[in-house]
Amino acid sequence: FFLQTILVGDSGVGKTSLLVQFDQGKFIPGSFSATVGIGFTPTGTRCTAVFISLFQIWDTAGQERFRSVTHAYYRDAHALLLLYDITSKSSFDNIRAWLTEIHEYAQSDVVIMLLGNKADMSSDRAIRRDEGERLAREYSVPFMETSAKTGVNVDLAFTAVAKELKHRA
Numbered sequence: 001f002f003l004q005t006i007l008v009g010d011s012g013v014g015k016t017s018l019l020v021q022f023d024q025g026k027f028i029p030g031s032f033s034a035t036v037g038i039g040f041t042p043t044g045t046r047c048t049a050v051f052i053s054l055f056q057i058w059d060t061a062g063q064e065r066f067r068s069v070t071h072a073y074y075r076d077a078h079a080l081l082l083l084y085d086i087t088s089k090s091s092f093d094n095i096r097a098w099l100t101e102i103h104e105y106a107q108s109d110v111v112i113m114l115l116g117n118k119a120d121m122s123s124d125r126a127i128r129r130d131e132g133e134r135l136a137r138e139y140s141v142p143f144m145e146t147s148a149k150t151g152v153n154v155d156l157a158f159t160a161v162a163k164e165l166k167h168r169a
């Protein structure tokens with residue numbers, strides 16, 4: 001038995017980097033090759049025992065051509081971490097489309113959290129924090145800005161999801 005958590009959002013927003021930062025506590029610069037629904041059980045030293053025993057995280061590719069694969073994973077998901085990149089307006093604008101898709105395919109009680117990633121790149125910021133907050137409020141989901149690079153709020157985001165899942169169990 002695993003709590004299935006899926007990372008979703010446009011390609012390049014930092015899904016794989018966030019997962020690596022959470023698991024290993026480090027940032028490996030450069031793009032990772034696109035991955036399709038890789039089942040990943042955290043094993044890194046940064047992860048607490050509860051995560052290792054309970055969580056399986058699926059890192060998705062984000063590309064249109066893999067969408068049908070992702071749909072199948074939505075159904076079994078307990079939680080979804082929905083990411084945009086604070087320096088990319090298109091990745092933020094696409095959040096609505098992701099949410100529409102999530103509401104279509106995921107269970108109605110799925111835990112969703114909106115994350116504005118790359119918070120360290122404030123000089124290139126395209127989306128203000130309050131814009132992220134407003135969108136999150138509109139959909140009644142919690143919101144945080146994260147950085148896979150510096151690690152800011154990464155543990156907090158995964159922990160918040162875990163707490164919410166425990167709360168609902």
Ligand code: GDP
Pocket residue numbers: 009010011012013014015016017018028029030031032061062117118119120121146147148149150
């Ligand atoms: P994915 O396609 O969503 O899995 O995105 P990746 O994890 O492959 O990251 C895409 C690019 O953004 C890579 O060059 C990463 O090094 C970079 N990146 C990811 N997260 C951050 C972050 O929080 N800050 C900065 N500065 N760069 C990041």
Ligand code: MG
Pocket residue numbers: 015016017032033034035059060061
């Ligand atoms: Mg990736």
